[in-house]
Amino acid sequence: MIRRRDIFRLAAGAGALALAPGAARAASAWDFVFEALEGGPMPLAQWRGKVLLVVNTASFCGFTPQYRALVRIWREYRDRGLVVIGAPSTDFRQEYAEKDKIKTFCELTYGVDFPMTAPVHVVGPDAHPFFAWAAAETGERVRWNFNKYLIGRDGRVIAWMPSTLDPAARKVREAIEAALAAPEA
Numbered sequence: 001m002i003r004r005r006d007i008f009r010l011a012a013g014a015g016a017l018a019l020a021p022g023a024a025r026a027a028s029a030w031d032f033v034f035e036a037l038e039g040g041p042m043p044l045a046q047w048r049g050k051v052l053l054v055v056n057t058a059s060f061c062g063f064t065p066q067y068r069a070l071v072r073i074w075r076e077y078r079d080r081g082l083v084v085i086g087a088p089s090t091d092f093r094q095e096y097a098e099k100d101k102i103k104t105f106c107e108l109t110y111g112v113d114f115p116m117t118a119p120v121h122v123v124g125p126d127a128h129p130f131f132a133w134a135a136a137e138t139g140e141r142v143r144w145n146f147n148k149y150l151i152g153r154d155g156r157v158i159a160w161m162p163s164t165l166d167p168a169a170r171k172v173r174e175a176i177e178a179a180l181a182a183p184e185a
Contacts, residue, residue, distance in 0.1 A: 026129070026133045027155075028154065028155025028156055029044050029052060029054075029130065029133075029134075029151045029155040029156070029157070030043075030044055030045040030048050030155040031044075031045075031155075032044050032128075032129055032130040032133070033045075034085075034087065034117035034118070034120065034128065034130070035117060035118040036115070036116070036117065036118065037088070037099055037102060037103050037116040037117060037118050038099075038103070039099075039118075042115065042117060044085075044130070044151075044155075047083045048155065049081070049153050049184045050081045050082065050083050050153065051077075051081055051082045051083070051150070051151065051152060051153055051176065051179040051180055052082075052083050052084075052085060052149075052150070052151035053070075053073070053082065053083070053084045053085070053148055053149075053150055053151075053167070053176070054085045054087060054130070054134070054148070054149045054151060055070060055084070055085070055086055055087065055146055055147070055148045055149075055167075056087050056088075056089045056120075056122045056131070056142055056145060056146065056147055057086040057087060057088050057089070057095075057106075057116075057145060057146060058088065058089060058090075058092060058094040058095040058145040058146070059088070059094065059095050059096055059101075059102060059105045059106070060094040060095065061092070061094045061144075061145040061146065063144070063145055063146040063163050063164075064094075064145075064146075066146050066166060066167055067086075067106065067109075067110035067112055068110055069166055069167040069168035070084050070086070070112075070114065070167050071084075071110060071111055071112055071113070071114070072168060073167050073168065073172075073173075073176065074113070074114040077176060077180065078114075080180050081153070081180055082176060082180060083114070083115065084114040084115075085114065085115050085116070085117065086106070086112065086114060086115070086116040086117070087116075087117045087120050087122065087128070087130075087131075088102050088116065088117065088118075088119045088120070089119060089120055089121060089122045089142075089145070090119055090121075091121055091122055091123050091124070091142075092144060092145055094145060095119060095145075096119075097119070099118055099119065102116070102119065103116070122142040122147075123141065123142050127142075134149045134157050134160070137156070137157040138157055138159070138160040140160040143162070143163070144163045145163060146163040147160065147161070147162060147163055148160070148161040148162075148165070148167065148172075149161075150175055150176070150179060152179050152182060153179070153182060153183070153184040154184060158175065158179055159175055161175075
């Protein structure tokens, strides 16, 4: 049996976070838009009804080899409704500043073919609104590269998982399986 409290924090579902003074309040992950690594908007709403695993990534981190497991999970579960999303961040000074270098590194080194955002801030006052919202929902902010937020089919945060938890771990797979088995709300 999964003892989720021992592995990752369940979302408290405490409500939405004001994104900025005067901004609308987010009700779900579907309210957020990133810039795609290749350019152009990447609204999370395009995956409404799917399960998302959103991971802040970096090319020069001790956890960078987790890309291998993320690619395996993406390929194993995508036909069942999982979307892995990598969000590169320079916040911890372990990522290229140039989008083309990130793309080339990820594709050539790890075979990354899941959606990636353009570089974003994940901590501090300039954090992308998604990460501020997810931190408020779970009570767990990004602490380092390769933190993971599991988003259910309803767009709500199911869980936060730390950098140290490998994406291929049995407990992560069980959480993904449970999220995929849940009906869209």
